[in-house]
Amino acid sequence: MPPSYTRFSTSIQPESAFTVLAVARQLIAAGKEVIELEIGDSPFATPDGAVEAGIQAIRDGRTTYGPSVGLPEFRAAAAAYVTEEHGFEVTAKHVVAGPGAKTFEQLFCEAFLEPEDGVLVFSPYFPTYAANIARRGARMVLSSLRASHAFRPNVGDVRRFLDEDSRAKAIFLNSPHNPTGGVATGDDLRGLADLVRGRDVAVFSDEPYDCMVWEGRHQSLLAQPGMLEQTVAAYTFSKSFSMSGWRLGYAVSSPETVQVFDLLTNTALSCVAPFTQLAGVAALQHDRQYRDDRMKEFHRKVELLVRGVNTIDGVTCLMPGGTFYVFPSVAEICNRHGITSHGLAMYLLEGADERLGVACLGGECFGAAGAGFLRLSCAQPDDRLTAAVSFIAAATTRDDRIVAYLDAHPDHRLETPYALSD
Ligand SMILES: Cc1ncc(COP(=O)(O)O)c(C=O)c1O
Missing domain, CATH: 3.40.640.10 (Type I PLP-dependent aspartate aminotransferase-like (Major domain))
Structure with a gap:
């Protein structure tokens, strides 16, 4: 008989970015094009x-x-x-x-x-x-x-x-x-x-x-x-x-x-x-000059992505004071479609389109206080960031596809609407 595992090892949650990364990589291996905004890793080479x-x-x-x-x-x-x-x-x-x-x-x-x-x-x-x-x-x-x-x-x-x-x-x-x-x-x-x-x-x-x-x-x-x-x-x-x-x-x-x-x-x-x-x-x-040049690049990308997501109907996003993450509120979109923010993230990856997907994280992957938000990392070329914004804007209006995705994944249904302001 295999020995039993501890309550600790069977109850802890992994870092969710790595879980979504694994799903994204499976889809890519199966031939899907995925814009990966889920993991906070640098796209640049080590100096x-x-x-x-x-x-x-x-x-x-x-x-x-x-x-x-x-x-x-x-x-x-x-x-x-x-x-x-x-x-x-x-x-x-x-x-x-x-x-x-x-x-x-x-x-x-x-x-x-x-x-x-x-x-x-x-x-x-x-x-x-x-x-x-x-x-x-x-x-x-x-x-x-x-x-x-x-x-x-x-x-x-x-x-x-x-x-x-x-x-x-x-x-x-x-x-x-x-x-x-x-x-x-x-x-x-x-x-x-x-x-x-x-x-x-x-x-x-x-x-x-x-x-x-x-x-x-x-x-x-x-x-x-x-x-x-x-x-x-x-x-x-x-x-x-x-x-x-x-x-x-x-x-x-x-x-x-x-x-x-x-x-x-x-x-x-x-x-x-x-x-x-x-x-x-x-x-x-x-390598501090190399570091500073890369940080400037990240800052520019953050600004590009924040400006982009703020043009999407139902999205509001603060300019972050730091990091290469963008954390827009998608509560209005989630409430409109009755889908959780994690569900919305998974829909953007798996359900919105057969050939293209955007990988990002639902805010609740970081605790309940993150619900109603998405986390997008900026560590991608500019044209991919712009393409991700266009994709999200279109995907969040495709009611039929969201309904079909929720039918197939009822655990992503939003039971109680998110508060629209805090
Ligand atoms: C808040 C925070 N702490 C710790 C880490 C871990 O970084 P490291 O690669 O140095 O272990 C990360 C990485 O994303 C992070 O965002």
Whole structure:
């Protein structure tokens, strides 16, 4: 008899972008043309400097285990980069390497959470937060991000959580925010820091989009007085340096927390591949112009897509403050046709046309607060973005096809209409 699986492993949800990606790839393999706006991956090549450094490191035999906390030269380069780019001083001892930013969600939860502890999460949220909080048996407490507040964190909700939850222990902050594109202002971060400072509360500040801030510069919670002791900020090479498949990131925190992460990394991962870290050092030191040029491209594409989707009947979309995601409200279209936003996304991919589809995500893939929205990633050539807009505009008027799709997929029927304003 096969052994039974844990309740944890059979109840967690995967990152939905990867699920839709798999469906899209199946349809493409079967001959359908799909405009892929579902996954937040860079379409650009890894910069040459990083590629060359990685290959050279392999040739130089940097292919064995390294220190769990990260190579000294990687930690020093990451510290110098954060100091120069984000305007607060850190050193190598504040840095721990990881295979991307996502791992730090798990390590953060292992470092700080006991079963039943309360964790404030702004919703919609990056889907793997839920699994990592559940991994420790902790409790997720949600605070909704609203379009009317530019999808910025509600500091009043933070105060209520800290005052009223007897086991309040952690906060997950993500700015710039996936999926909404919202960016916390300096005042938001000051307000949040003033509330958590001096309490037994840790903040996971997820900052993979630190180079995708479309007005002004990125601001980290770490820059607020006292926050280095209470915050773990996670950074990645996936977005800024087009290195998602290399699996490289780092976290910045107090030396004490870094030591705990060192131990947790040791027991779970051993280390990040040294040659990957050396490619990262080259990117940080030599490829910032390449990064900035690519970020400008993303910004232009975001503006193109927002302008486009706002021309579609029934769609309203804010200009995101950051990220390469566009998060339009499609509540009116969903209510008109009695279809959920996830159902609408699946219809655009599978049901709207035999030969062409658009892959994107329903906002509820990021928690109930995302219902009534779609998340579209801009990581496609301009003509594909324009074609996607025309396709969505036409597909959402084809009543007969939507009815047929809902008949075949009744689970996508919308039972209660979405609120049209928040
Ligand atoms: C909010 C957020 N956190 C973490 C990650 C994970 O990035 P990485 O590739 O560095 O693991 C992503 C990637 O899309 C993200 O959007």
